Amino acid sequence: MWASRWSVSSGASYPAGMFAKIRPDTWGHLTSAAALIISVLVGGTIGYMLLGLGMVDAVYQTIVTVSTVGFREIADGDPDTTWKAFTAVLILLGTGSMLYGATSTIESIVEGRLTGQFRRYRMQRSIDNLSGHLIVCGAGRVGQAITEFIRSVGQEVVVIDRDEIQLADEDVLHVVGDATSDDVLRRAGMERAATLVSALGASVDNLYVTLSARKGNPGLFIVSRAQDSESMVKMLQVGADRAVNPYEIAGSRMASLAIQPNVADFVDVVVHDGSFEAKLREIRLPDGSRFIGQTIDDLAIRQETGAVVLSVRDRSEQFHTDDVTSRPFAGGDVIVAIGSDTALDRLATTVSS
Numbered sequence: 001m002w003a004s005r006w007s008v009s010s011g012a013s014y015p016a017g018m019f020a021k022i023r024p025d026t027w028g029h030l031t032s033a034a035a036l037i038i039s040v041l042v043g044g045t046i047g048y049m050l051l052g053l054g055m056v057d058a059v060y061q062t063i064v065t066v067s068t069v070g071f072r073e074i075a076d077g078d079p080d081t082t083w084k085a086f087t088a089v090l091i092l093l094g095t096g097s098m099l100y101g102a103t104s105t106i107e108s109i110v111e112g113r114l115t116g117q118f119r120r121y122r123m124q125r126s127i128d129n130l131s132g133h134l135i136v137c138g139a140g141r142v143g144q145a146i147t148e149f150i151r152s153v154g155q156e157v158v159v160i161d162r163d164e165i166q167l168a169d170e171d172v173l174h175v176v177g178d179a180t181s182d183d184v185l186r187r188a189g190m191e192r193a194a195t196l197v198s199a200l201g202a203s204v205d206n207l208y209v210t211l212s213a214r215k216g217n218p219g220l221f222i223v224s225r226a227q228d229s230e231s232m233v234k235m236l237q238v239g240a241d242r243a244v245n246p247y248e249i250a251g252s253r254m255a256s257l258a259i260q261p262n263v264a265d266f267v268d269v270v271v272h273d274g275s276f277e278a279k280l281r282e283i284r285l286p287d288g289s290r291f292i293g294q295t296i297d298d299l300a301i302r303q304e305t306g307a308v309v310l311s312v313r314d315r316s317e318q319f320h321t322d323d324v325t326s327r328p329f330a331g332g333d334v335i336v337a338i339g340s341d342t343a344l345d346r347l348a349t350t351v352s353s
Helices: 015-020 024-050 055-066 081-128 141-152 182-187 203-216 229-237 246-259 261-272 301-305 341-352
Strands: 134-137 157-161 173-176 195-198 221-225 242-244 279-284 308-313 334-339
Touching (some): 024 081, 055 081
Antiparallel strands (some): 279 334, 308 334
C-alpha cells in the first residue's frame, strides 16, 4: 500500500479519499463539537429531571429547547424563575454548540475538497513536467512490487489505478482512473514516457492498455502482464515489446531455488538487492561511439573502468557471450555489464565519449 503526497483523479468523485485527507486538527474540531453537543443534551436532560420532569419528558424538553423548535413547554403549570433561567442558559449553550458543530462540519468538508483539488493540481503539474519516466498500470501486488523496485533504482514512476485506497504512498505520483482510457494514459504522460508496464489483473485490460499506449506513443517500450501463453502471444501481436506471465516466472524462480539455490540467490542479490556492491546494468552504444569496430580486448574495458562485460546483444536481439571478447562492437549493440555503480558509470561515460 502507498501513501500519496499528490493525487490526480480522472473524475469528480472523491468522498472516500476526502476524509482521509482531513488534518488531525480538523478531526479534533469535529470531536470537540460532537462532545459539546452531547454534553449539552445530557446536562439539559439531567437539569430538567431535577426540575421535576421524568426521563422521557426531560429528553424531549431538552431536544426541543436546544433545537429552538419552539414547541410548548411541558412544565406543570407556569414555569417558575428557576425553570426559565435554566431554559435560557440551555438555549444559549445549545445554539452555540450546534453552530460550532455545523461550522466544524462545513470546514472539514470544504477543507477536504480544497485540499484534494490543490493536491490534484500539484500532482498533475508534477506529472506534466516529467519526461522519460515509467508508467505502471495497476497498483495490486504485482504493480506494487514493480513500483518499489523501480523507485529503488531512482527511476521516476507514475502509477495508475482505479482504487485510490491502493495508492496510499505519499511519495508516489499517481493518477486515479481506468488505465484502459486514453485520457487517463495521457494524464500520466504517456506521450513523454520511456516505458509502460501494464500489470492489471485481467489480460483483456492489459491488451487494451497495450493497444492504446502503442497508438499514443509508437516509441514507447511496453511490458504487459499475461495470464497464459496465448495471452502472451496476443500482447506481442498488438504492440507489447515484452509479455510476462508472473506465475510462470514464480514457478521458474522456485525451481531454480530448488535446483541451484546459490546461483538463484546470487542473481537475486545482484539484480534486486541494492545493498550489494555489484550491480547489473545495460548500456546501449550510441551512434559514433569509439567502441564501434573494436573488441573488448582492444579497449581494455576491465582495466579502464573496473566493469566486466558479460554479454552483448546486437540489433537482431541475439546475445553474444562466448565470443564477447573477440567480437567487434557494432552500432545499436547493448552491453550487459556487472560492477559497482562507480565502475558502471565510468563504462557508460566511456561508451558515450
